[in-house]
Amino acid sequence: MSGPILEQAPVADRARALEAALRRRHLVPEGFVEDFTRLMEQDWAPENGARVVARAWVDPGYRDLLLKDGTSACAQFGYVGPQGEYIVALENTPTLQNVIVCTLCSCTAWPVLGLPPDWYKSFEYRARVVRESRSVLREMGLDLPPEVDIRVWDTTAETRYMVLPFRPAGTEGWDEAKLASIVTKDVLIGIARPDPAAGGTGGGLRGGGY
């Protein structure tokens, strides 16, 4: 990793330089960066998608809407915005696992999944999951039995996907908040299934917002 092509100022300095150049032309409105960063860090979150899934699990009418018009279903919670203009929910069954990727870049349904995680943007995931799908899932901890088909969705246009997992056994009688607590970011992307044993723990890593 050497040679003139890669010799550059550190990226932190280049990012600050870009910001400074725009600011001295008065092109950055007051509070713009702060407001946009708040959206990215706080408002767009996988907990939003989890609430959508939990509602779909308890409300058949909402589930039907989610599968027919995901954008409207998410908008009922106020989950709208960039990279969420055309949301399609992908329904898992006990014999079908949907998995989302963006092989060309990093497209993700920001308002309901949050910004894409590092591994989703990795060259390894982008290159391999469309081809070595079952192996990649197994390596990441989802060892699907052979009777479960995998359908991979490559986010190559403007549709933004979220996975609607099937409600696992052992969650009977749970309220929406407890149901939502087992729907993690990885579940919404499709590389994990909801784990009832994790329900309602509210602490540890899950409290950190998968």
Added chain:
Amino acid sequence: MDGIHDLGGVQGFGKVAHKANSVAYRPVFHEPWEHLAYSLLFLGADTLKVFNVDELRHAIERLDPRQYFASPYYDRIVAGTASLYVEKGVLSHAELEALAGGRFALARPQGLGRPARETRPPFEVGDRVRVAGAFVPGHTRMPGYVRGKHGTILHRTGVKWPFPDAAGHGRPAALEPTYHVEFKGSDLWGETAEAASVVVDLWEGYLDKA
């Protein structure tokens, strides 16, 4: 373009560095400059409207391949965004390098792109289609692994978007729906396929009736 970014199915990569549900996704950003990447991108694309997101994707595709692979994700966003501000005449390269205190590598030059095809009758759900065998020198959202392949339409979007092969070059772009086209795994990867199918979201102009 058959660029380095078109990673779907490329072999030789190792394991994805992630175990499902093993990490919290907060904090969202890991370095104090990372929030600037998307913020300054959306400033240019949404607020100032000096470029669009297709152009941003193409600017990243135009990075030297060695830079693309050696740069972390948000570094590529910074490099692509800065390239467009310079190409559009908003900022100068020299000023960015002066502010950064060193070299600031930008994207390689772009070509003209291509217009959308003449409007044809839309495809319907269930139609068999073939992805056009197009070899596009500029921006395109047709991943190479489906070129010339046959698939089945699962969905036609209810919204139309600018044809990216034109929009990605900043030229007027006709609006087209996109189609969720399902390809059998074995049609893409032969007997080694591990997914039952891969669904790719393709602009109408990429498709012909099979």
